Amino acid sequence: MKQGRTLLGPYRVLDLSDETAALCGKILADLGADVVKVERPGGDAARGLGPFFQDIPGPERNLRWFAFNTSKRGITLNIETKQGQEVFKRLVRSAHIVVETSSPGHMESLGLGYEDLRSLNPGIILTSVTPFGQTGPRKDFKSTDLVATALSGLMSMCGDPDRSPLRFSCEQSYTQAGAQAAAASMIALHYRRLTGMGQHVDVSVQECLVVPSFQAHSYWDLARTVQGREGVKTPRGHISPRIIYKCRDGHISWRVFVAGQGGKTNALVQLMKDWGEPNPELEGVDFTRLDMNDVTQEDLEAWEQKFGSFFARHTKKELQKEAIARDIMLFPVNSVADLLNDEQLRVREYWTDVEHRELGAMITYPGAPFKSGETPSRIYRRAPLVGEHNTEVYEKDLGFRKEELCLLKQQGII
Amino acid sequence: MMTGHRLRALEDIRILDFGISIAMPLATKYLSDNGATVIKVESKQKLDVSRAYTPMAGNRVGIDRCGWFDMYATGKYSIGLNLNDARGRALARKLAVWAGVLTDNFMPGTMEKWGLGYEDLRKLKPDIIMVEMSMFGKDGPAAGQSGFGTMMQASAGYASFVGWPDRPPIVSSIPYTDFIGCWHAIVAILGAIDYRERTGKGQYIDLSQYEAGVGFLSTALLDYTANGRIARPLGNRSPEAAPHGVYRCLGEDRWCAIAVCSELEWQAFCQVLGNPDWSKSSRFASIADRKENEDELNGMVESWTAARTAEDVMAILQQAGVPAGVMATGPDLDQDPQLRHRKHFKMLDHPEMGIHAYQDSSWRFSRTPAEISRSPLFAEHNEYVYKSILGLSQSEFETLLADGVLD
Numbered sequence: 019m020k021q022g023r024t025l026l027g028p029y030r031v032l033d034l035s036d037e038t039a040a041l042c043g044k045i046l047a048d049l050g051a052d053v054v055k056v057e058r059p060g061g062d063a064a065r066g067l068g069p070f071f072q073d074i075p076g077p078e079r080n081l082r083w084f085a086f087n088t089s090k091r092g093i094t095l096n097i098e099t100k101q102g103q104e105v106f107k108r109l110v111r112s113a114h115i116v117v118e119t120s121s122p123g124h125m126e127s128l129g130l131g132y133e134d135l136r137s138l139n140p141g142i143i144l145t146s147v148t149p150f151g152q153t154g155p156r157k158d159f160k161s162t163d164l165v166a167t168a169l170s171g172l173m174s175m176c177g178d179p180d181r182s183p184l185r186f187s188c189e190q191s192y193t194q195a196g197a198q199a200a201a202a203s204m205i206a207l208h209y210r211r212l213t214g215m216g217q218h219v220d221v222s223v224q225e226c227l228v229v230p231s232f233q234a235h236s237y238w239d240l241a242r243t244v245q246g247r248e249g250v251k252t253p254r255g256h257i258s259p260r261i262i263y264k265c266r267d268g269h270i271s272w273r274v275f276v277a278g279q280g281g282k283t284n285a286l287v288q289l290m291k292d293w294g295e296p297n298p299e300l301e302g303v304d305f306t307r308l309d310m311n312d313v314t315q316e317d318l319e320a321w322e323q324k325f326g327s328f329f330a331r332h333t334k335k336e337l338q339k340e341a342i343a344r345d346i347m348l349f350p351v352n353s354v355a356d357l358l359n360d361e362q363l364r365v366r367e368y369w370t371d372v373e374h375r376e377l378g379a380m381i382t383y384p385g386a387p388f389k390s391g392e393t394p395s396r397i398y399r400r401a402p403l404v405g406e407h408n409t410e411v412y413e414k415d416l417g418f419r420k421e422e423l424c425l426l427k428q429q430g431i432i
Numbered sequence: 433m434m435t436g437h438r439l440r441a442l443e444d445i446r447i448l449d450f451g452i453s454i455a456m457p458l459a460t461k462y463l464s465d466n467g468a469t470v471i472k473v474e475s476k477q478k479l480d481v482s483r484a485y486t487p488m489a490g491n492r493v494g495i496d497r498c499g500w501f502d503m504y505a506t507g508k509y510s511i512g513l514n515l516n517d518a519r520g521r522a523l524a525r526k527l528a529v530w531a532g533v534l535t536d537n538f539m540p541g542t543m544e545k546w547g548l549g550y551e552d553l554r555k556l557k558p559d560i561i562m563v564e565m566s567m568f569g570k571d572g573p574a575a576g577q578s579g580f581g582t583m584m585q586a587s588a589g590y591a592s593f594v595g596w597p598d599r600p601p602i603v604s605s606i607p608y609t610d611f612i613g614c615w616h617a618i619v620a621i622l623g624a625i626d627y628r629e630r631t632g633k634g635q636y637i638d639l640s641q642y643e644a645g646v647g648f649l650s651t652a653l654l655d656y657t658a659n660g661r662i663a664r665p666l667g668n669r670s671p672e673a674a675p676h677g678v679y680r681c682l683g684e685d686r687w688c689a690i691a692v693c694s695e696l697e698w699q700a701f702c703q704v705l706g707n708p709d710w711s712k713s714s715r716f717a718s719i720a721d722r723k724e725n726e727d728e729l730n731g732m733v734e735s736w737t738a739a740r741t742a743e744d745v746m747a748i749l750q751q752a753g754v755p756a757g758v759m760a761t762g763p764d765l766d767q768d769p770q771l772r773h774r775k776h777f778k779m780l781d782h783p784e785m786g787i788h789a790y791q792d793s794s795w796r797f798s799r800t801p802a803e804i805s806r807s808p809l810f811a812e813h814n815e816y817v818y819k820s821i822l823g824l825s826q827s828e829f830e831t832l833l834a835d836g837v838l839d
Contacts, residue, residue: 025623028630045616049623068672069655081658085650132798151796154773159750164668164676165757168689169768173678174761176594176604182678182687183759186604187593187666193648195794197615202795204622205466209441209800211626217799225776225794228765230611232791233487235777236499238762239789241487245605245762246685252582252605255486261583262591262602269601271586278481282578310484311493342577349579349587351601354656354663357589357646362574368643382657387616387644389569392635393627 020089024050025393029207032056032109033090034097034118037064037189038223039147040086041196042117042203047089048386048395054411055092056106059430061404071377077404078376084401086196088372088383092402093411094432102431103129108416110135114210115143115203122152132218142216143206147199151222161223166191170227171234177247184247194226257315260322262351265329269351270337272329274321276313280305285344290328297324358382372400408432440467441800445625448473448527449508450536450543452480454581454610455641456565457504459617460535462793464507465802471527471817472508474810475515476839483810489785495810496784502807503791510808511817512839515546520837524548526822529557532634533621537565537613537641540575550636559634561624565613569640581607581641588645593652595665609645616644674722675701678759679734681742687759688737688745695719700752705736782806814838 020027027050033043034056047053055062065077072079096102107130110116116135118125125131125146132144146152149161167173167185177184202219210216228235237243241255251258252273259273275282283305290297300321329337334350341348350356357363368385386395412418412432426432445468451457457472457480464470474480482500489497496502514520525548528534534553536543543549543564550562567584568574585591585603595602620637628634646653652663670676673693681688692701698719702711710716710732715725722729737745742758749756758764765771766789774796777789790804818824818838832838 023631025627045619049619069651069659069661071658073659081654082651085654150770151774154770156770159757159770160753160755161757162673162691162693162755164670164678164689164691165755168678168687168759169757171760171762171765172604172606173689173759175606176602178596178599178602181596182668182680184594184596184602184678185668185689186590187663188649188652190648193650194611194615197612197648198794201462201615201618202793202797204619205441205462206797206800208445208622208626209439211629212441212444213439215799217797220796220798222770222774222794224770225774225792228771228776229791229794230606230608231765232500232503233606234760234762235765235789235791236503236762237487238766239777240489240499240785241491243487243762248605250600250602255491262586262600264600269586269591271583271591271603273583278484342574345577347577347579347583349583351586351591352589353592354589354649354652356592357653358656362568362572362642363646365572366569366640366643368646379658381654384647384650384653385643387647388563388620388637388639390620390624390635390637392633393623 020050020052020398023393025390025395026051029114030054030112031115031117032113034116034120035147036062036119037067037082037086038192039117039119039196039199040064041193042145042147042199043090044086044088045197045200045387046115046203048397050393053090054109054407055087055090055402056097056109057092057094057404059094059096059432061094065404071379084381085383087401089398090402091407091411092405093408094405096431097128097130099431101426101429105426105431106130107138110138110142112415113139113142114207115145117145117147117199117203119147122148122157136216140216141210141214143203143210143219144216145199145203145206145219145221147195147221147223149223151225152220163189163191166223166227169224171231172227174234175231175245175247178249179247191223191227194230195221195223198226198229257310257313257318259318263326263329265332265334265337267333270329270334270348271351272325272348274305274318274325275347276305276308276310279347280308282345282347285346286325286348289340289344289346295328295331297328300324370397372397374400376403405432440803441797442466442468445469445533446531447471447533447535447621448531450534450538452537453482454500454504454607455613456535456537456617457482458610458614459621460508461504461506462618463621465793465804466800467803470508471531472505472510472808473513473524474510475512477514477516479810489788494784502782502785505807506790507803507805508808509813509817510811511814512811514837514839517835517837519832519835521546521548523818523822523837525553525556527817528553528560530821532557532559533561533563533625535563535617535621539578540564540566540570554634557634559628559632561621561628561634563617563620563624563637563639565617565639565641567640568642570638581610584609584641584645588642589649590645593649593663593665596667597665601665609641612648613639613641613644669726674719674726675729675733677730677733679730679737679745681737681745682740683742686742688742689757689759690733690745690749691755693755697754701749701754704748704752704754778804780804780806783809811838
């Protein structure tokens with residue numbers, strides 16, 4: 019058990035997931051749950067994906083693996099074999115949640131489907147994350163992050179109109195699926211506390227991205243409008259405010275607000291005045307008195323052009339400093355390097371240095387998604403090496419004798 | 433809201449929710465859809481800002497006609513409560529004690545101004561749980577800055593990943609980071625309730641949407657902290673696969689994503705195309721060759737896709753085991769056979785908005801399916817909450833109503 023007060027200390031999770039949902043177990047493990055990553059002998063295939071520490075490939079140098087497997091223990095087990103399945107069943111008896119990402123029907127074919135697990139442990143929660151869900155006409159479709167982004171509608175709202183739609187250049191279907199699987203597992207865990215009963219939680223990665231793409235469907239459903247992609251502009255009904263601007267040393271995000279939020283726009287006009295760059299035309303507008311429904315795209319673009327030339331004369335830092343002081347909704351376009359230097363994250367001690375003794379390195383990780391004085395979320399240890407906790411889990415937790423373990427090793431089960 | 437007698441997953445949970453806009457209402461929506469009693473607090477003076485967002489049903493403006501608000505208030509009890517009146521604040525404290533869990537995503541310090549901060553409420557109910565989700569967290573130099581999830585894509589690093597190598601950064605037009613904070617909020621709320629049941633202790637949780645958003649970029653961040661590499665936008669390309677892109681198809685602005693990730697998939701892909709001569713060229717023999725000559729390759733792929741509908745491209749390639757998917761727009765989502773099979777959208781009648789679609793979550797529970805019911809009208813549940821839950825008499829209720837405390 020993890021030391022100290024923890025949100026999820028009493029719970030054990032068996033994590034069979036690949037890279038597409040590894041974040042689920044990490045969220046629970048950083049909150050104190052005993053998450054045991056179950057990999058095939060030799061290590062999960064996901065360990066083969068880049069990027070790698072110092073760009074040298076190796077199953078124990080994989081940065082993506084590191085990022086989403088912190089605080090977990092790791093064991094190897096070949097659940098494709100009969101004996102492996104028996105060992106897995108022993109593990110299931112003391113577990114609360116199993117997370118897995120195999121193709122629909124695969125766990126059943128191994129005798130490890132929900133009904134099988136339930137007969138061993140009625141409280142077990144089986145959280146299955148697959149591209150399209152366990153049933154339906156597309157359940158066996160092949161998918162990737164790019165394909166999920168396309169089929170969810172997310173891509174339709176991202177990109178320049180003169181080129182193809184775009185995905186984010188970092189796999190958001192993986193992180194969304196992992197986090198949503200964790201949220202769903204927590205709901206099932208609450209029900210388990212109420213009744214002692216577990217259940218099967220069937221997560222669709224496509225739907226994990228349909229949820230944030232809500233507006234694509236909603237504009238169609240309620241207003242028969244197809245949301246398009248307009249590059250740096252964001253379509254909002256009859257107008258499309260611009261939200262990315264060039265500044266002197268990069269880019270910032272800002273947009274014209276009116277009515278209830280119009281004060282934020284007025285505050286920027288005031289800043290221009292205070293910096294000796296007054297704009298009489300903008301000063302003549304009280305943005306709090308305008309209704310977005312009455313603003314035309316033409317008005318908007320005329321204002322945007324004036325604000326834009328102001329931004330172009332100043333740096334990200336200068337603008338951000340005043341934006342914070344005056345609560346103007348203006349934000350720098352941060353690169354990963356900018357994030358590491360960001361004052362807000364530094365002051366809140368967001369970054370966490372994690373020791374990787376085998377690599378002779380400390381690596382800086384993003385920290386907890388939320389802060390709690392009572393039960394902090396934290397990185398207890400780096401991601402497990404291949405089979406790092408075999409002895410601990412099999413001997414100590416399951417009570418295997420050394421000879422039994424040896425035999426299983428020889429047979430390639432562990 | 434309770435229906436029938438089958439126990440729902442979160443039946444015993446009560447939440448007093450001051451959430452506005454998207455992030456927190458979205459989190460509490462899922463709790464409500466799964467049986468929690470969620471009381472949504474607003475006032476006429478301080479309506480949830482999302483009531484003004486577009487789209488509005490039928491393009492007609494009204495506080496009970498907004499798609500965003502409607503989607504994220506499903507099954508909640510709506511009350512009006514004027515916190516500028518001392519009697520309103522007293523009622524809020526009573527409700528907080530009754531609920532035991534309080535959520536909001538105001539600017540830090542807002543709840544304290546009303547005497548509803550964690551330290552205030554803890555005196556009334558020592559085991560209270562309070563989860564606050566602000567843009568930048570409760571402290572630090574940026575704590576006082578407000579924002580929206582669309583623009584947070586810039587701060588949190590996303591804009592630096594989205595776009596074309598030869599063009600300035602862009603972002604998606606959705607409030608993306610709201611859809612990150614919400615999942616952590618659900619974990620935090622349910623985890624804190626579990627902890628309280630085990631230990632008797634409540635707690636305060638400070639969730640920064642910025643920090644949650646940054647966390648979803650962990651792979652790229654580690655590539656920087658360990659290797660010094662600064663991630664840049666790649667368009668739709670992948671360092672490990674080609675063809676890997678979104679290709680123009682027959683029709684107006686129709687596209688299909690194709691991701692050929694293995695040698696096996698490349699063989700299958702070529703076969704689907706009828707093994708044209710170009711595909712046998714040494715320029716495309718290995719993944720390294722295909723990456724090297726990716727522009728040319730993409731041109732060849734597009735000359736094949738452009739003569740077919742996106743649906744056909746997807747169907748033919750999927751048949752052959754190659755990952756492919758139509759770039760879906762709103763109407764495509766409406767017709768998507770998989771989403772229909774999973775009943776992702778559910779048609780419900782709303783007194784102001786009429787019959788329209790409500791969205792389910794990404795998960796289905798085998799034992800405790802979510803039950804989605806329409807969003808409430810503003811202050812629709814005043815009578816139920818103030819009289820049945822708080823036990824106000826009819827005359828007390830009428831006086832408060834007449835004095836504008838319940839507006």
